[in-house]
Structure formats: C-alpha cells, structure tokens
Amino acid sequence: MKLLALIVVIAAAAVALFAWNSSGAAEIPQTGQAAPDFTLPSQDGSMVSLKDFRGKWVVLYFYPKDNTHGCTIEAHNFQRDLEKYVQNNAVVVGVSVDSTGSHQEFCAKQGLTFKLLADTEKKVSAQYGSLRNLVAVKMSARNTFLIDPDGNIEKVWVGVDPEKHSEEVLAALTELTRKSSAD
Numbered sequence: 001m002k003l004l005a006l007i008v009v010i011a012a013a014a015v016a017l018f019a020w021n022s023s024g025a026a027e028i029p030q031t032g033q034a035a036p037d038f039t040l041p042s043q044d045g046s047m048v049s050l051k052d053f054r055g056k057w058v059v060l061y062f063y064p065k066d067n068t069h070g071c072t073i074e075a076h077n078f079q080r081d082l083e084k085y086v087q088n089n090a091v092v093v094g095v096s097v098d099s100t101g102s103h104q105e106f107c108a109k110q111g112l113t114f115k116l117l118a119d120t121e122k123k124v125s126a127q128y129g130s131l132r133n134l135v136a137v138k139m140s141a142r143n144t145f146l147i148d149p150d151g152n153i154e155k156v157w158v159g160v161d162p163e164k165h166s167e168e169v170l171a172a173l174t175e176l177t178r179k180s181s182a183d
Contacts, residue, residue, distance in 0.1 A: 028129030028143065031156060035060070035147045038124045040095065040117035043103035048093070048115055050151070057090035057177070058147040059169055062130040062140040063162075066098045066106035066116075070142070074162035079112050081166045088170075088177050089149070095119050096140045097131075146172060148180075 029036060035058075039049040050058065061078070063071045078085075078092045085092055092114040098106075103116040117124075125131040125140040132141045142162065146155040146169060155172050157165065 077166035
C-alpha cells in the first residue's frame with residue numbers, strides 16, 4: 001500500500017513538472033530576430049508599447065509573480081542598477097501576468113521606478129515563449145530579452161538566477177554598446 005502511494009506521489013510530481021515545462025507557448029524568439037511588438041498597461045495605468053522605446057536599448061524581463069522572494073530580489077537588483085542602464089541608453093521593463101493593481105502595490109512597497117507591465121491575458125508572455133503552466137495556473141517564466149535600439153533581439157536569457165541577473169544583463173549591455181560605438 002505504501003509503495004502504491006509513493007508511485008502515485010511520484011507520478012503526480014512528474015505530471016506537475018511536465019506541465020510546468022510544456023507550456024504550449026510560442027517558441028522563444030532568438031538573437032537577431034525582430035522583437036515582437038506589444039502594447040500593455042503599466043502600473044500607473046498608461047499603455048506602453050515596445051515601439052515607444054525605439055532608439056533605446058530595452059531590457060524586457062519576464063517574471064512569475066509580484067512580491068515573491070525571487071521576483072523581489074530580481075526587481076531590487078534592476079532598480080539598484082537602473083542608473084547604469086540609463087547611462088547605457090537603456091530602459092528596464094518587467095512583465096508578468098499580474099494585474100496593474102498588483103504591480104502598483106509591488107512598486108510602492110519595493111520602491112521600484114521602472115515600468116512593470118500587466119499581461120493579464122497572457123498573450124505577450126506566450127508570444128515571447130515565456131508562459132509556463134503550473135498545473136492549473138499560468139504565469140510568466142523568468143526569461144529576459146535584450147533588445148537593441150532598432151527593435152532587434154541581441155541577447156536572450158532563459159530561466160535566470162534572480163540574484164545575479166541584473167549584473168549579467170548589464171555586462172552584456174555594456175559590451176554591446178561599446179561594440180556599437182566602436183563601429
């Protein structure tokens with residue numbers, strides 16, 4: 001009887017893991033491709049489109065949920081490094097499936113000043129191959145896209161470590177901006 005219960009638990013865990021990893025989302029856009037355009041509401045209620053940032057580098061990061069441990073660390077680190085991004089002609093934009101109200105509370109509580117976009121219909125997360133299923137709940141995966149001033153994807157990070165991710169993105173951005181200014 002205990003063996004049967006153990007088999008059921010293992011099978012349920014395998015199904016949950018498979019559901020988390022197989023989202024049915026689109027393929028992840030790759031380096032060199034045009035970044036898919038979108039328009040979503042931000043925490044202040046304004047509509048934000050990717051095309052609004054043409055002429056700037058865009059750090060477009062997807063994250064699972066406001067006010068959770070890893071997402072808070074990742075957001076704090078982007079906020080900590082925000083001036084360095086600005087110095088490199090870049091903006092930071094976060095996307096999750098949370099509501100604008102949730103984003104507003106998250107920004108107020110954590111002192112975040114960059115845009116967080118509400119993908120409540122989950123279309124943009126899916127478009128970027130960044131929608132994951134956790135059994136019956138869909139949320140954004142922790143993926144990041146570095147988009148150049150012309151709207152093309154320059155670098156992709158999948159399943160990032162929130163502790164050191166901002167530093168990784170900033171290093172790549174700094175290298176790319178150096179190369180583009182040398183050309």
